[in-house]
Amino acid sequence: MKSIGTGRAAIDWHDRRADVYLSRPDKRNAMTVPLMNDLIAAFERVDANEDIRAVTLLGEGPVFSAGMDLTMMRDRVEPDSEIDRDVFPRLLETIEETRQPVVAGIKRAAPAGAFELTLPCDFRVIGREAKYGLLETTLGTFPHGGGTQRLPRLIGLSKAKELVLMGEFVDPEAAADMGLVHEVVDTDAVDERTKAFADRLCENAPLGLRNAKQALNAALEMPLEQGLDYERQLGYELDDTRDYREGFEARLENREPTFRGE
Template sequence: MESVGSGLAAIDWNGTRADVYLSRPDKRNAMTVPLMRDLIEAFETVDADDDVRAVTLLGEGPVFCAGMDLEMMRDRVEPDAEIDRDVFPEVLETIETTRQPVVAGIKRAAPAGAFELTLPCDFRVIGREAKYGLLEVQLGTFPHAGGTQRLPRLVGLSKAKEIVLTGEFVDPEDAAEMGLVHEVVDAGTVDERAKAFADDLCENAPLGLRQAKQALNAALEMPLERGLEYERQLAYELDDTRDYREGFEARLEDREPEFRGE
């Protein structure tokens, strides 16, 4: 793996798939400001690589992420603390706007901030044993890095209120039923299944994937008429590409397409 920045995040390059790791396994990948800055750098790096068609977000070691580092959170409430309140929202926005689809692999634990870290990902694969929930109301605050905004868009307002206001863990099977996660798998298989999920995405045309993700991300931000116009605009940009021609020619010739991102 290739370490990023201060070494608290890493990228493992696997052909057209890039695996981004939280790399602080001795602390259950609890997030600190340096780790979050490394995540931003990692996602900016894979976003800029035209050979990458899909990305996974994983935790090095047995746990995805324990959330925010508790010592850091304790220190930030001190009266004279210098607080970087923008870095975590920047992480989430960077993941959300990464051109390639992102698959999160949620194993063992993803509470509070770690839960919010998975929300801007495009797909979520979770282990049956995972502790997954927004606990902030039990800590004197509430999830405010997108938890109250992204979550309702995924599961609806009523379910989002249940998850946020009770502060309880969400059963993985229930999470799948409400559309919060896309697949529940056995313990010990999360990372491999997330990678396989991403590999399946890599079989598709990379330019089509990127334009489709961009259109989908905009869907809830625009009136329908403007969204339809934006969708067509993005599609028209693909009309003269080599991959668009290749896709139809391969289907007519009954063979697998060879996409190049061109």
């Protein structure tokens, strides 16, 4: 596992998968400005690696993340605070714009800011005992790192209002029922199941994955006609690729395809 900077983020590189870690286990992976900057750098490195087809976002140690570092949050309300208030939105945008699919593994705890950290990921695997929710309205504020904007796009406005305004943890099984998470597993299996989920994505054509993610992310941002044009444009980009031909040839020959990202 290779550390990034000094903020305690790390990448574990595999053949076709990269595992990005919040790596402050002694602090329950609570997020600081240096850690968030290092996570941005980690995802930028992953995005630039043409060999990587899928990414996981995990917490080193027993917990995904306790959320924002409480000392940092206390200090940021001081009049002369120089804390970078834009770093968290930049981090979420970087995850969202990463070309490869991103799978978050939510282990034991992901409250408030840690909950918002999982929203720009493409998939979420959660442990049965996880404390997962937006608690900000119980702390004198509300989730404004993207929670009020990304969450309604995932589960609908009514359910999003319930989670945001009630300020309570959501039961993992209920989160699955509303489409917020994709799998609920035993707590001790979260990391391995998250990696297996990403490995399954790695079997598919990398160029197809990337263009499909790009089209899907645009779906709620464009009028239908514009979105359909954009989808076709992204599809046409793949018509002359080696992997497009390989996919159909493999199906006709009744064998597994060998994709190269070409």
